[in-house]
Amino acid sequence: MFPSIEPYESGLLAASDAQRIYWECSGNPHGRPVVYLHGGPGSGCSPRNRCLFDPEVYRIVLTDQRGCGRSRPLVESVADLKVNTTQHLVADLELLRRHLAIDRWTVVGASWGTTLALAYAQAHPQRVTALVLASVTTTSPGEVRWITHGVGRIFPEQWERFAAVAEGDPDRELQLPGIYGALLFHHDAAIRERAARAWCAWEDAHVSLAPGYVPNPRFDDPAFRLLFARLVTHYWKHAAFLEKDRLIRNISVLDGVPGVLVHGRYDVSSPLETARRLHKDWRGSDLHVVHDAGHGGNSMTGVLLAAINRLVVG
Numbered sequence: 001m002f003p004s005i006e007p008y009e010s011g012l013l014a015a016s017d018a019q020r021i022y023w024e025c026s027g028n029p030h031g032r033p034v035v036y037l038h039g040g041p042g043s044g045c046s047p048r049n050r051c052l053f054d055p056e057v058y059r060i061v062l063t064d065q066r067g068c069g070r071s072r073p074l075v076e077s078v079a080d081l082k083v084n085t086t087q088h089l090v091a092d093l094e095l096l097r098r099h100l101a102i103d104r105w106t107v108v109g110a111s112w113g114t115t116l117a118l119a120y121a122q123a124h125p126q127r128v129t130a131l132v133l134a135s136v137t138t139t140s141p142g143e144v145r146w147i148t149h150g151v152g153r154i155f156p157e158q159w160e161r162f163a164a165v166a167e168g169d170p171d172r173e174l175q176l177p178g179i180y181g182a183l184l185f186h187h188d189a190a191i192r193e194r195a196a197r198a199w200c201a202w203e204d205a206h207v208s209l210a211p212g213y214v215p216n217p218r219f220d221d222p223a224f225r226l227l228f229a230r231l232v233t234h235y236w237k238h239a240a241f242l243e244k245d246r247l248i249r250n251i252s253v254l255d256g257v258p259g260v261l262v263h264g265r266y267d268v269s270s271p272l273e274t275a276r277r278l279h280k281d282w283r284g285s286d287l288h289v290v291h292d293a294g295h296g297g298n299s300m301t302g303v304l305l306a307a308i309n310r311l312v313v314g
Contacts, residue, residue: 001048001051001052001301001305002050002051002052002053002054002055003051003055004047004048004050004051005026005027005050005051005055006026007024007025007026007050007062008025008026008029009024009025010022010023010024010025011023011024012070012071012072013092013095013096013099015066015088015091015092015095016083016088016091017083017088018073019066019067019071019072019073019083019088019092020071020072020073021063021064021065021066021071021092021095021096022063022064022069022070022071022072023061023062023063023064023096023099023100024061024062024063025059025060025061025100026050026055026060026062027050027053027054027055027056027057027058027059027060028055028056028057028058028059029059030059031056031057031058031059031060032057032058032059032106033058033059033061033100033102033104033105033106034053034058034059034060034061034105034106034107034108034308035061035062035063035093035096035097035105035106035107035108036049036052036053036060036061036062036063036108036109036110036113037063037065037093037107037108037109037110037113037114037116037117037120038062038064038065038069038110038112038113039110039111039112039113039135040065040068040111040112040228040231040232041065041068041112041116041231041232041234041235042065042067042068042075042227042228042229042230042231042232043068043069043112043218043228044064044065044068044069044070044071045062045063045064045069049062050062052108052301052304052305052308053308054309059102061096061100061102061105063092063093063096065089065092065116066083066084066088066089066092067080067081067084067227067231068227068228068231074227075227075230075231075234077185078185081230081231081234084231084234085238085241086115086116086119086235086240086241086242087241089116089119089120090116090119090120090123090124093116093120094120094123094124094127097127103127104126104127104128104129105127105128105129106128106129106130106131106132106308106311107120107121107128107130107131107132108131108132108133108134108308109131109132109133109134110133110134110135110296111134111135111137111270111295111296112137112139112232112235114133114134114135114136114137114138115137115138115139115240115247117131117133118131118133118138118247118251118278119240119242119247121253121254121257122247122250122251122253122254125253125254125257128254128257129257129258130257130258130259130260130311131254131257131258131259131260132259132260132262132304132307132308132311133259133260133261133262133275134262134263134296134300134304135262135263135264135267135269135270135295135296135300136261136262136263136270136274136275136278137269137270137274138240138242138245138247138248138274138278139235139236139239139240139242140239140240140242140244140245140247140248140274141239141244143270143271143274144177144236144237144239146271147206147236147269147270148176148177148236149176151206151268151269154206154268155205155206155208158201158202158205158206159202159205161198161201161202162176162198162199162201162202162205163176164198165179165180165183165194165195165198166179166180166183175237177232177233177236177237178233178237180195180198180199180229180233181230181233181234181237183195184196184199184226184229184230184233185230192226193222193225193226195229196222196225196226196228196229196230197225199225199229199232199233200216200219200225200228200229201219203216203219203232204216204219206268206269206295207269207294207295207296208294209266209267209268209294209295210264210266210267210293210294210295210296210297211266211292211293211294211297211299212297212298212299213294213297247278248274248277248278248281251278251281251282252281252282252283254282254284254285255282255283255284256283256284257284258284258285258311259282259284259285259286259311260285260286260287260288260307260310260311261275261278261279261285261286261287261288262288262290262300262303262304262307263275263287263288263289263290264289264290264293264294264295264296264297264299264300265289265290265291265292265293266292266293266294267293267294267295268294268295269294269295270295272289275287286307288303288307290303
């Protein structure tokens with residue numbers, strides 16, 4: 001990782017639906033533009049994300065997706081979610097690109113950020129110089145079903161605790177994201193807190209195969225737990241507001257756009273199958289399987305840094 005740096009400019013961009021989107025630029029103001037898309041949905045960016053990029057080479061753009069991080073307003077009601085979809089996030093990114101007077105940029109995404117990166121790039125391929133995707137997922141119905149139910153075969157005790165929050169609901173076996181989504185807006189604060197805690201405990205469980213795994217310290221914050229869980233369940237129950245397998249079916253739109261997919265062998269949260277399907281049908285892409293990594297982790301960092309350097313610097 002490169003040394004820690006501070007932004008040289010930042011702001012809140014006025015977007016549609018009275019949303020204000022946090023953005024920042026660091027590194028070289030005249031460097032090669034690169035935008036980093038965080039995971040979650042709802043995790044927001046962190047100063048560590050800047051350290052993926054050589055500050056002498058890159059104009060590093062970070063942004064917190066609407067409803068989370070330093071963007072405003074934060075998600076506090078069901079009404080807030082009506083203006084929070086993948087299509088809204090894609091429009092926000094394009095608005096930000098124009099605001100910063102960037103003609104084309106490299107798009108780097110991690111986890112949920114890979115879904116958003118693919119959706120943005122397929123909508124605006126002429127604005128993308130390259131894609132780097134780590135811990136690849138398209139948030140399809142099958143992937144959501146796997147991460148909320150199928151992975152329970154690997155972590156049965158943790159899944160039983162996760163599903164117990166919805167005990168007695170006839171849709172428990174099919175619609176856990178939707179059930180949790182309702183509980184996270186319940187009028188009883190204790191029920192909201194219980195649901196948020198259980199959801200984030202499951203998030204920690206299914207990523208725990210990564211060597212050197214440690215629980216996410218951000219889940220110790222009750223406010224973060226609640227916001228994060230609200231956004232994740234919202235996007236998962238709607239399968240990212242995308243037609244089934246659309247991002248895979250339309251991947252030929254990116255033929256000729258260089259891309260690297262970096263995925264951990266032990267990633268059971270986002271099975272390797274998705275990255276392989278994308279790579280197979282995307283001319284100009286490379287797939288790197290990190291054999292000692294799960295859904296993220298330190299061992300992926302070197303591969304990710306090399307991919308960014310190769311694609312952007314050449």
